[in-house]
Amino acid sequence: MNEISVIISRLSGSFLLNCRLFIFTLLFSLPLGMLIAFGSMSRFRPLRWLMRTFVWIIRGTPLMLQLIIIFFGPGLLNMSFSWPSGDSGRFVAAVVAFVINYACYFSEIYRGGIESVPKGQYEAGQVLGMTKSQIFFNVTLLQVVKRIIPPIGNEVITLVKDTALARIIANKEIIMMAGEYSNKGLIWPLFATGIYFLVFVGGLTILLNWVEKKLGYFRV
Amino acid sequence: MAFLEVKGIEKCFGNLKVLKNIDFSLEKGEVIAIIGSSGSGKTTLLRCLNFLERPDKGSISVNNKVIFDAMDPTTQRESEVRKKRLHFGLVFQNFNLFPQYTVLKNVTLAAELLARERPNYKQEKKDIIKEIQERGKMLLSQVGLSDKLDYYPHMISGGQQQRVAIARALALEPDILCFDEPTSALDPELTGEVLKVIKKLAENNTTMIIVTHEMDFARDVADRVIFMDDGVIVEQGSPQEVFGNPKEERTRQFLTRYNKV
Numbered sequence: 001m002n003e004i005s006v007i008i009s010r011l012s013g014s015f016l017l018n019c020r021l022f023i024f025t026l027l028f029s030l031p032l033g034m035l036i037a038f039g040s041m042s043r044f045r046p047l048r049w050l051m052r053t054f055v056w057i058i059r060g061t062p063l064m065l066q067l068i069i070i071f072f073g074p075g076l077l078n079m080s081f082s083w084p085s086g087d088s089g090r091f092v093a094a095v096v097a098f099v100i101n102y103a104c105y106f107s108e109i110y111r112g113g114i115e116s117v118p119k120g121q122y123e124a125g126q127v128l129g130m131t132k133s134q135i136f137f138n139v140t141l142l143q144v145v146k147r148i149i150p151p152i153g154n155e156v157i158t159l160v161k162d163t164a165l166a167r168i169i170a171n172k173e174i175i176m177m178a179g180e181y182s183n184k185g186l187i188w189p190l191f192a193t194g195i196y197f198l199v200f201v202g203g204l205t206i207l208l209n210w211v212e213k214k215l216g217y218f219r220v
Numbered sequence: 221m222a223f224l225e226v227k228g229i230e231k232c233f234g235n236l237k238v239l240k241n242i243d244f245s246l247e248k249g250e251v252i253a254i255i256g257s258s259g260s261g262k263t264t265l266l267r268c269l270n271f272l273e274r275p276d277k278g279s280i281s282v283n284n285k286v287i288f289d290a291m292d293p294t295t296q297r298e299s300e301v302r303k304k305r306l307h308f309g310l311v312f313q314n315f316n317l318f319p320q321y322t323v324l325k326n327v328t329l330a331a332e333l334l335a336r337e338r339p340n341y342k343q344e345k346k347d348i349i350k351e352i353q354e355r356g357k358m359l360l361s362q363v364g365l366s367d368k369l370d371y372y373p374h375m376i377s378g379g380q381q382q383r384v385a386i387a388r389a390l391a392l393e394p395d396i397l398c399f400d401e402p403t404s405a406l407d408p409e410l411t412g413e414v415l416k417v418i419k420k421l422a423e424n425n426t427t428m429i430i431v432t433h434e435m436d437f438a439r440d441v442a443d444r445v446i447f448m449d450d451g452v453i454v455e456q457g458s459p460q461e462v463f464g465n466p467k468e469e470r471t472r473q474f475l476t477r478y479n480k481v
Contacts, residue, residue: 118316120312120314120316121316121318123272123312123316124312124316124317124318125330126271126272126305127270127271127272127305127308127309127310127389128329128330128388128389128392129302129303129305129306129330129334129392130302130330130333131302134333138329138333139318142320143319143320146320217372218319218320218321218372218373218374219319219372219374220319220320
Protein backbone atom coordinates (compact mmCIF):
# COMPACT_ATOMS: atom_id res chain seq x y z
CA MET A 1 0.00 0.00 0.00
CA ASN A 2 2.75 2.35 1.00
CA GLU A 3 4.62 1.59 -2.21
CA ILE A 4 1.60 2.50 -4.34
CA SER A 5 1.24 5.92 -2.77
CA VAL A 6 4.98 6.53 -3.22
CA ILE A 7 4.71 5.66 -6.91
CA ILE A 8 1.68 7.87 -7.37
CA SER A 9 3.32 10.82 -5.73
CA ARG A 10 6.43 10.36 -7.89
CA LEU A 11 4.29 10.13 -11.02
CA SER A 12 2.42 13.28 -10.01
CA GLY A 13 5.66 15.09 -9.32
CA SER A 14 7.05 14.19 -12.73
CA PHE A 15 3.78 15.20 -14.42
CA LEU A 16 4.46 18.70 -13.15
CA LEU A 17 7.30 18.82 -15.66
CA ASN A 18 4.84 18.04 -18.44
CA CYS A 19 2.58 20.81 -17.14
CA ARG A 20 5.41 23.33 -16.94
CA LEU A 21 6.58 22.48 -20.44
CA PHE A 22 2.98 22.84 -21.67
CA ILE A 23 2.53 26.26 -20.10
CA PHE A 24 5.88 27.69 -21.19
CA THR A 25 5.38 26.42 -24.71
CA LEU A 26 1.99 28.09 -25.05
CA LEU A 27 3.17 31.28 -23.39
CA PHE A 28 5.89 31.85 -25.98
CA SER A 29 4.67 30.03 -29.08
CA LEU A 30 1.26 31.71 -29.31
CA PRO A 31 2.75 35.22 -29.75
CA LEU A 32 5.77 33.99 -31.72
CA GLY A 33 3.41 32.24 -34.12
CA MET A 34 1.74 35.59 -34.77
CA LEU A 35 5.08 37.14 -35.76
CA ILE A 36 5.84 34.22 -38.07
CA ALA A 37 2.36 34.51 -39.58
CA PHE A 38 2.89 38.20 -40.35
CA GLY A 39 6.30 37.37 -41.80
CA SER A 40 4.87 34.68 -44.04
CA MET A 41 2.23 37.12 -45.30
CA SER A 42 4.69 39.99 -45.76
CA ARG A 43 4.73 41.88 -49.02
CA PHE A 44 8.52 41.84 -48.74
CA ARG A 45 9.28 38.76 -50.77
CA PRO A 46 12.59 37.62 -49.16
CA LEU A 47 11.04 37.69 -45.70
CA ARG A 48 7.98 35.81 -46.87
CA TRP A 49 10.14 33.23 -48.60
CA LEU A 50 12.37 32.84 -45.54
CA MET A 51 9.44 32.39 -43.17
CA ARG A 52 7.65 29.91 -45.39
CA THR A 53 10.83 27.86 -45.81
CA PHE A 54 11.37 27.90 -42.06
CA VAL A 55 7.81 26.73 -41.44
CA TRP A 56 8.26 24.02 -44.04
CA ILE A 57 11.42 22.72 -42.36
CA ILE A 58 9.95 22.75 -38.87
CA ARG A 59 6.66 21.17 -39.89
CA GLY A 60 8.44 18.75 -42.20
CA THR A 61 10.70 17.14 -39.60
CA PRO A 62 9.84 15.21 -36.43
CA LEU A 63 9.66 17.16 -33.19
CA MET A 64 11.74 14.40 -31.63
CA LEU A 65 14.57 15.10 -34.08
CA GLN A 66 14.31 18.82 -33.42
CA LEU A 67 14.66 18.20 -29.69
CA ILE A 68 17.82 16.19 -30.26
CA ILE A 69 19.33 18.73 -32.65
CA ILE A 70 18.58 21.68 -30.40
CA PHE A 71 19.94 19.96 -27.31
CA PHE A 72 23.02 18.30 -28.76
CA GLY A 73 23.65 20.58 -31.73
CA PRO A 74 25.61 23.33 -29.99
CA GLY A 75 28.03 20.83 -28.43
CA LEU A 76 28.48 18.77 -31.58
CA LEU A 77 29.18 21.86 -33.66
CA ASN A 78 31.64 23.19 -31.09
CA MET A 79 29.61 26.36 -30.72
CA SER A 80 30.55 28.78 -27.97
CA PHE A 81 26.94 28.56 -26.79
CA SER A 82 25.95 25.68 -24.57
CA TRP A 83 22.92 24.79 -22.51
CA PRO A 84 23.17 25.12 -18.73
CA SER A 85 24.27 21.85 -17.24
CA GLY A 86 21.90 19.50 -15.50
CA ASP A 87 18.12 19.33 -15.41
CA SER A 88 17.50 23.02 -16.03
CA GLY A 89 19.49 22.95 -19.27
CA ARG A 90 17.52 19.96 -20.53
CA PHE A 91 14.28 21.67 -19.66
CA VAL A 92 15.17 24.98 -21.30
CA ALA A 93 16.29 23.16 -24.46
CA ALA A 94 12.97 21.30 -24.51
CA VAL A 95 11.03 24.56 -24.12
CA VAL A 96 12.98 26.14 -26.98
CA ALA A 97 12.36 23.20 -29.30
CA PHE A 98 8.66 23.04 -28.41
CA VAL A 99 8.18 26.80 -28.79
CA ILE A 100 9.74 26.86 -32.26
CA ASN A 101 7.79 23.79 -33.37
CA TYR A 102 4.42 24.93 -32.09
CA ALA A 103 4.89 28.54 -33.20
CA CYS A 104 5.16 27.28 -36.77
CA TYR A 105 1.95 25.28 -36.52
CA PHE A 106 0.17 28.21 -34.87
CA SER A 107 1.46 30.61 -37.53
CA GLU A 108 -0.23 28.59 -40.25
CA ILE A 109 -3.48 28.56 -38.29
CA TYR A 110 -3.26 32.32 -37.80
CA ARG A 111 -2.49 32.86 -41.46
CA GLY A 112 -5.48 30.77 -42.50
CA GLY A 113 -7.67 32.64 -40.04
CA ILE A 114 -6.56 36.07 -41.18
CA GLU A 115 -6.84 35.23 -44.86
CA SER A 116 -10.33 33.82 -44.39
CA VAL A 117 -11.78 37.15 -43.27
CA PRO A 118 -13.69 38.47 -46.28
CA LYS A 119 -12.03 41.34 -48.14
CA GLY A 120 -15.21 43.34 -47.70
CA GLN A 121 -14.55 43.63 -43.97
CA TYR A 122 -11.24 45.41 -44.61
CA GLU A 123 -12.82 47.58 -47.27
CA ALA A 124 -15.72 48.55 -45.02
CA GLY A 125 -13.18 49.65 -42.41
CA GLN A 126 -11.16 51.54 -45.01
CA VAL A 127 -14.04 53.54 -46.42
CA LEU A 128 -14.98 54.47 -42.86
CA GLY A 129 -11.57 56.08 -42.48
CA MET A 130 -10.05 53.53 -40.13
CA THR A 131 -6.30 53.03 -39.99
CA LYS A 132 -4.76 49.65 -40.75
CA SER A 133 -4.24 48.90 -37.08
CA GLN A 134 -7.75 50.02 -36.17
CA ILE A 135 -9.10 47.65 -38.80
CA PHE A 136 -6.98 44.82 -37.44
CA PHE A 137 -7.84 45.31 -33.78
CA ASN A 138 -11.44 46.52 -34.06
CA VAL A 139 -12.74 44.68 -37.09
CA THR A 140 -10.84 41.54 -38.00
CA LEU A 141 -9.15 40.29 -34.83
CA LEU A 142 -12.21 38.91 -33.05
CA GLN A 143 -13.45 37.31 -36.27
CA VAL A 144 -10.05 35.65 -36.65
CA VAL A 145 -10.09 34.47 -33.04
CA LYS A 146 -13.50 32.93 -33.50
CA ARG A 147 -12.39 31.09 -36.62
CA ILE A 148 -9.15 29.76 -35.17
CA ILE A 149 -10.33 28.54 -31.76
CA PRO A 150 -11.17 25.01 -33.00
CA PRO A 151 -7.87 24.38 -34.84
CA ILE A 152 -5.85 26.02 -32.06
CA GLY A 153 -7.67 23.78 -29.58
CA ASN A 154 -6.60 20.77 -31.59
CA GLU A 155 -2.95 21.79 -31.44
CA VAL A 156 -3.13 22.58 -27.74
CA ILE A 157 -4.51 19.13 -27.02
CA THR A 158 -1.78 17.55 -29.15
CA LEU A 159 0.77 19.58 -27.19
CA VAL A 160 -0.35 18.03 -23.90
CA LYS A 161 0.64 14.61 -25.17
CA ASP A 162 3.71 15.79 -27.07
CA THR A 163 5.26 17.01 -23.82
CA ALA A 164 6.08 13.34 -23.20
CA LEU A 165 8.64 13.59 -26.02
CA ALA A 166 10.85 15.72 -23.77
CA ARG A 167 12.16 12.47 -22.28
CA ILE A 168 14.25 11.98 -25.41
CA ILE A 169 16.69 14.51 -23.99
CA ALA A 170 16.36 13.01 -20.52
CA ASN A 171 13.74 15.33 -19.05
CA LYS A 172 12.18 13.31 -16.26
CA GLU A 173 8.59 13.64 -17.30
CA ILE A 174 5.83 11.24 -16.35
CA ILE A 175 6.32 8.54 -18.98
CA MET A 176 10.05 8.39 -18.34
CA MET A 177 9.30 8.04 -14.64
CA ALA A 178 6.80 5.24 -15.25
CA GLY A 179 9.31 3.63 -17.62
CA GLU A 180 11.73 3.18 -14.78
CA TYR A 181 9.18 0.97 -13.06
CA SER A 182 8.25 -1.01 -16.15
CA ASN A 183 11.96 -1.69 -16.74
CA LYS A 184 11.94 -3.29 -13.33
CA GLY A 185 8.89 -5.35 -14.25
CA LEU A 186 6.15 -3.22 -12.70
CA ILE A 187 3.84 -2.31 -15.54
CA TRP A 188 0.79 -0.56 -14.03
CA PRO A 189 2.42 2.87 -13.45
CA LEU A 190 2.86 3.17 -17.21
CA PHE A 191 -0.85 2.56 -17.74
CA ALA A 192 -1.67 4.97 -14.96
CA THR A 193 0.06 7.84 -16.80
CA GLY A 194 -2.80 7.74 -19.31
CA ILE A 195 -5.16 8.92 -16.61
CA TYR A 196 -3.11 12.07 -16.04
CA PHE A 197 -3.25 12.98 -19.71
CA LEU A 198 -6.94 12.17 -19.94
CA VAL A 199 -7.83 14.37 -17.01
CA PHE A 200 -5.69 17.25 -18.28
CA VAL A 201 -7.20 17.07 -21.77
CA GLY A 202 -10.67 16.75 -20.28
CA GLY A 203 -10.19 20.03 -18.43
CA LEU A 204 -8.87 21.73 -21.56
CA THR A 205 -11.82 20.50 -23.58
CA ILE A 206 -14.23 22.06 -21.11
CA LEU A 207 -12.28 25.33 -21.26
CA LEU A 208 -12.24 25.37 -25.07
CA ASN A 209 -15.94 24.64 -25.26
CA TRP A 210 -16.57 27.51 -22.89
CA VAL A 211 -14.56 29.92 -25.06
CA GLU A 212 -16.36 28.73 -28.19
CA LYS A 213 -19.68 29.31 -26.50
CA LYS A 214 -18.58 32.78 -25.37
CA LEU A 215 -17.87 33.70 -28.99
CA GLY A 216 -21.11 32.15 -30.20
CA TYR A 217 -23.02 35.42 -29.97
CA PHE A 218 -22.01 36.38 -33.50
CA ARG A 219 -21.54 34.56 -36.76
CA VAL A 220 -18.74 34.90 -39.26
CA MET B 221 -16.89 74.31 -61.13
CA ALA B 222 -19.12 71.49 -60.01
CA PHE B 223 -19.01 70.02 -56.52
CA LEU B 224 -17.43 66.79 -57.73
CA GLU B 225 -15.26 66.82 -60.83
CA VAL B 226 -13.95 63.56 -62.24
CA LYS B 227 -11.53 64.02 -65.11
CA GLY B 228 -9.91 61.53 -67.43
CA ILE B 229 -10.02 58.55 -65.08
CA GLU B 230 -8.41 55.42 -66.48
CA LYS B 231 -7.91 52.11 -64.75
CA CYS B 232 -6.30 48.90 -65.95
CA PHE B 233 -6.22 45.49 -64.35
CA GLY B 234 -3.26 43.87 -66.04
CA ASN B 235 -3.91 44.23 -69.75
CA LEU B 236 -7.61 44.83 -69.30
CA LYS B 237 -8.63 48.45 -69.51
CA VAL B 238 -11.64 48.71 -67.22
CA LEU B 239 -12.13 52.47 -67.26
CA LYS B 240 -11.28 54.62 -70.28
CA ASN B 241 -11.14 58.36 -69.95
CA ILE B 242 -14.08 58.84 -67.61
CA ASP B 243 -15.29 62.44 -67.22
CA PHE B 244 -18.27 63.50 -65.22
CA SER B 245 -19.36 66.00 -62.63
CA LEU B 246 -21.90 66.18 -59.87
CA GLU B 247 -23.56 69.13 -58.18
CA LYS B 248 -24.33 69.32 -54.51
CA GLY B 249 -27.68 67.71 -53.75
CA GLU B 250 -27.74 65.94 -57.09
CA VAL B 251 -28.45 62.23 -57.50
CA ILE B 252 -26.74 60.34 -60.30
CA ALA B 253 -27.67 56.80 -61.26
CA ILE B 254 -25.08 54.79 -63.14
CA ILE B 255 -26.49 51.97 -65.23
CA GLY B 256 -24.92 49.47 -67.58
CA SER B 257 -24.32 45.75 -67.93
CA SER B 258 -22.01 43.77 -65.69
CA GLY B 259 -18.36 44.36 -66.47
CA SER B 260 -18.97 47.82 -67.87
CA GLY B 261 -16.83 49.43 -65.13
CA LYS B 262 -19.54 50.93 -62.92
CA THR B 263 -18.34 49.33 -59.70
CA THR B 264 -14.69 50.05 -60.47
CA LEU B 265 -15.56 53.71 -60.93
CA LEU B 266 -17.20 53.83 -57.50
CA ARG B 267 -14.24 52.03 -55.98
CA CYS B 268 -11.90 54.61 -57.51
CA LEU B 269 -13.90 57.43 -55.94
CA ASN B 270 -13.61 55.70 -52.57
CA PHE B 271 -9.88 55.04 -52.94
CA LEU B 272 -10.37 51.29 -52.92
CA GLU B 273 -8.73 51.29 -56.34
CA ARG B 274 -6.10 53.71 -57.51
CA PRO B 275 -6.74 55.09 -61.00
CA ASP B 276 -3.81 54.98 -63.43
CA LYS B 277 -4.69 58.34 -64.93
CA GLY B 278 -6.95 61.27 -64.19
CA SER B 279 -7.98 63.40 -61.28
CA ILE B 280 -10.82 63.76 -58.80
CA SER B 281 -11.70 67.02 -57.10
CA VAL B 282 -14.32 67.77 -54.49
CA ASN B 283 -15.40 71.29 -53.66
CA ASN B 284 -12.67 72.82 -55.84
CA LYS B 285 -9.95 70.84 -54.10
CA VAL B 286 -8.00 68.16 -55.93
CA ILE B 287 -8.19 65.08 -53.75
CA PHE B 288 -6.62 62.70 -56.23
CA ASP B 289 -4.33 63.26 -59.16
CA ALA B 290 -2.58 60.31 -60.78
CA MET B 291 0.27 62.64 -61.83
CA ASP B 292 0.80 63.97 -58.32
CA PRO B 293 2.05 61.38 -55.80
CA THR B 294 1.55 63.77 -52.89
CA THR B 295 -2.21 63.30 -53.26
CA GLN B 296 -1.80 59.57 -52.81
CA ARG B 297 -0.09 59.32 -49.45
CA GLU B 298 -1.71 56.77 -47.17
CA SER B 299 -2.22 59.19 -44.28
CA GLU B 300 -3.95 61.77 -46.47
CA VAL B 301 -6.00 59.25 -48.38
CA ARG B 302 -7.56 58.20 -45.11
CA LYS B 303 -8.85 61.69 -44.42
CA LYS B 304 -9.84 62.41 -47.98
CA ARG B 305 -11.88 59.30 -48.48
CA LEU B 306 -14.23 60.63 -45.80
CA HIS B 307 -15.65 62.93 -48.48
CA PHE B 308 -17.29 59.76 -49.74
CA GLY B 309 -19.42 57.13 -48.09
CA LEU B 310 -19.90 53.72 -49.66
CA VAL B 311 -22.72 51.22 -49.28
CA PHE B 312 -21.64 47.80 -50.51
CA GLN B 313 -23.59 45.26 -52.49
CA ASN B 314 -23.25 42.68 -49.71
CA PHE B 315 -23.48 45.09 -46.77
CA ASN B 316 -20.19 44.12 -45.09
CA LEU B 317 -21.50 44.83 -41.63
CA PHE B 318 -19.17 43.93 -38.77
CA PRO B 319 -20.64 40.66 -37.43
CA GLN B 320 -19.28 40.94 -33.88
CA TYR B 321 -20.91 44.29 -33.16
CA THR B 322 -24.50 45.25 -32.49
CA VAL B 323 -26.43 47.27 -35.03
CA LEU B 324 -25.81 50.47 -33.05
CA LYS B 325 -22.11 49.77 -32.60
CA ASN B 326 -21.77 49.11 -36.33
CA VAL B 327 -23.01 52.64 -36.92
CA THR B 328 -20.97 54.35 -34.19
CA LEU B 329 -17.66 52.45 -34.30
CA ALA B 330 -15.90 54.54 -36.95
CA ALA B 331 -17.01 57.82 -35.39
CA GLU B 332 -15.80 56.66 -31.98
CA LEU B 333 -12.41 55.72 -33.37
CA LEU B 334 -12.14 58.99 -35.24
CA ALA B 335 -13.08 60.97 -32.13
CA ARG B 336 -9.94 59.69 -30.39
CA GLU B 337 -7.94 61.98 -32.63
CA ARG B 338 -9.71 65.09 -31.31
CA PRO B 339 -7.49 67.17 -29.02
CA ASN B 340 -10.16 67.41 -26.31
CA TYR B 341 -11.01 63.70 -26.40
CA LYS B 342 -9.57 62.79 -23.01
CA GLN B 343 -11.33 65.51 -21.06
CA GLU B 344 -14.68 65.25 -22.79
CA LYS B 345 -14.73 61.57 -23.62
CA LYS B 346 -18.09 60.94 -21.97
CA ASP B 347 -19.90 63.73 -23.79
CA ILE B 348 -18.33 62.90 -27.12
CA ILE B 349 -19.29 59.22 -26.89
CA LYS B 350 -22.79 60.13 -25.81
CA GLU B 351 -23.17 62.52 -28.71
CA ILE B 352 -22.00 59.84 -31.16
CA GLN B 353 -24.42 57.32 -29.63
CA GLU B 354 -27.31 59.76 -29.95
CA ARG B 355 -26.47 60.44 -33.55
CA GLY B 356 -26.26 56.72 -34.25
CA LYS B 357 -29.70 56.18 -32.75
CA MET B 358 -31.08 59.08 -34.74
CA LEU B 359 -29.70 57.66 -37.99
CA LEU B 360 -31.08 54.22 -37.22
CA SER B 361 -34.50 55.67 -36.56
CA GLN B 362 -34.22 57.44 -39.92
CA VAL B 363 -33.81 54.07 -41.62
CA GLY B 364 -36.61 52.63 -39.48
CA LEU B 365 -34.56 50.40 -37.20
CA SER B 366 -34.97 51.98 -33.77
CA ASP B 367 -36.16 48.67 -32.38
CA LYS B 368 -33.08 46.74 -33.54
CA LEU B 369 -30.26 48.69 -31.84
CA ASP B 370 -28.99 45.76 -29.79
CA TYR B 371 -29.38 43.07 -32.43
CA TYR B 372 -26.40 41.48 -34.11
CA PRO B 373 -26.24 41.50 -37.92
CA HIS B 374 -26.99 37.78 -38.30
CA MET B 375 -30.27 38.23 -36.41
CA ILE B 376 -31.83 40.63 -38.92
CA SER B 377 -32.91 40.31 -42.55
CA GLY B 378 -30.82 41.33 -45.55
CA GLY B 379 -32.93 44.41 -46.14
CA GLN B 380 -32.49 45.47 -42.54
CA GLN B 381 -28.75 44.81 -42.74
CA GLN B 382 -28.48 47.02 -45.80
CA ARG B 383 -30.39 49.77 -44.01
CA VAL B 384 -27.91 49.51 -41.12
CA ALA B 385 -25.12 49.81 -43.68
CA ILE B 386 -26.71 52.98 -45.01
CA ALA B 387 -26.91 54.44 -41.50
CA ARG B 388 -23.29 53.44 -40.94
CA ALA B 389 -22.19 55.21 -44.12
CA LEU B 390 -24.11 58.34 -43.06
CA ALA B 391 -22.57 58.40 -39.58
CA LEU B 392 -19.44 60.21 -40.74
CA GLU B 393 -21.47 62.76 -42.73
CA PRO B 394 -19.91 62.15 -46.13
CA ASP B 395 -20.34 64.82 -48.80
CA ILE B 396 -21.22 62.21 -51.36
CA LEU B 397 -22.85 58.87 -50.64
CA CYS B 398 -22.14 56.06 -53.07
CA PHE B 399 -24.19 52.91 -53.51
CA ASP B 400 -22.79 49.84 -55.23
CA GLU B 401 -25.80 47.85 -56.40
CA PRO B 402 -27.40 48.14 -52.98
CA THR B 403 -30.24 45.73 -53.68
CA SER B 404 -28.54 43.13 -55.88
CA ALA B 405 -27.89 40.74 -52.97
CA LEU B 406 -31.45 40.98 -51.65
CA ASP B 407 -34.55 38.89 -52.17
CA PRO B 408 -37.00 40.76 -54.41
CA GLU B 409 -39.44 41.32 -51.55
CA LEU B 410 -36.73 43.07 -49.51
CA THR B 411 -35.51 45.52 -52.14
CA GLY B 412 -38.45 47.88 -51.60
CA GLU B 413 -37.56 48.83 -48.04
CA VAL B 414 -33.99 49.71 -49.04
CA LEU B 415 -35.03 51.70 -52.09
CA LYS B 416 -37.52 53.60 -49.95
CA VAL B 417 -34.72 54.68 -47.60
CA ILE B 418 -32.56 55.81 -50.51
CA LYS B 419 -35.46 57.70 -51.98
CA LYS B 420 -36.02 59.50 -48.71
CA LEU B 421 -32.36 60.51 -48.70
CA ALA B 422 -32.75 61.89 -52.20
CA GLU B 423 -35.73 63.95 -51.08
CA ASN B 424 -33.56 65.40 -48.31
CA ASN B 425 -31.04 66.55 -50.92
CA THR B 426 -28.35 64.02 -50.10
CA THR B 427 -25.71 64.00 -52.83
CA MET B 428 -25.57 60.47 -54.16
CA ILE B 429 -24.10 58.25 -56.83
CA ILE B 430 -26.06 55.05 -57.24
CA VAL B 431 -24.90 52.11 -59.30
CA THR B 432 -27.98 50.02 -59.90
CA HIS B 433 -29.77 47.49 -62.04
CA GLU B 434 -33.18 48.72 -60.84
CA MET B 435 -34.18 50.73 -63.90
CA ASP B 436 -37.52 51.91 -62.54
CA PHE B 437 -35.82 53.10 -59.41
CA ALA B 438 -33.10 54.92 -61.36
CA ARG B 439 -35.71 56.68 -63.45
CA ASP B 440 -37.65 57.60 -60.34
CA VAL B 441 -34.94 58.85 -58.03
CA ALA B 442 -32.09 60.15 -60.20
CA ASP B 443 -31.61 63.70 -61.45
CA ARG B 444 -29.21 62.40 -64.03
CA VAL B 445 -28.51 58.97 -65.49
CA ILE B 446 -25.15 57.80 -66.78
CA PHE B 447 -25.01 54.78 -69.05
CA MET B 448 -21.68 53.00 -69.11
CA ASP B 449 -20.50 50.31 -71.45
CA ASP B 450 -17.08 48.74 -71.88
CA GLY B 451 -15.36 51.24 -69.60
CA VAL B 452 -16.70 54.42 -71.17
CA ILE B 453 -19.60 56.74 -70.47
CA VAL B 454 -21.70 56.21 -73.54
CA GLU B 455 -24.46 58.61 -72.69
CA GLN B 456 -25.71 60.78 -69.90
CA GLY B 457 -28.69 63.00 -69.34
CA SER B 458 -31.94 63.34 -67.46
CA PRO B 459 -33.87 60.11 -66.85
CA GLN B 460 -36.45 61.26 -69.40
CA GLU B 461 -33.77 61.67 -72.06
CA VAL B 462 -31.85 58.47 -71.39
CA PHE B 463 -34.83 56.19 -70.81
CA GLY B 464 -37.35 57.94 -73.03
CA ASN B 465 -35.23 58.86 -75.98
CA PRO B 466 -31.72 57.41 -75.89
CA LYS B 467 -29.39 59.01 -78.45
CA GLU B 468 -26.90 56.17 -78.70
CA GLU B 469 -27.55 52.82 -80.30
CA ARG B 470 -25.73 51.00 -77.47
CA THR B 471 -27.97 52.59 -74.84
CA ARG B 472 -31.03 51.61 -76.81
CA GLN B 473 -29.83 48.01 -77.07
CA PHE B 474 -29.12 47.82 -73.37
CA LEU B 475 -32.50 49.22 -72.43
CA THR B 476 -34.49 47.00 -74.75
CA ARG B 477 -32.69 43.99 -73.37
CA TYR B 478 -33.67 45.16 -69.94
CA ASN B 479 -37.29 45.67 -70.76
CA LYS B 480 -37.50 42.15 -72.09
CA VAL B 481 -36.20 40.63 -68.88
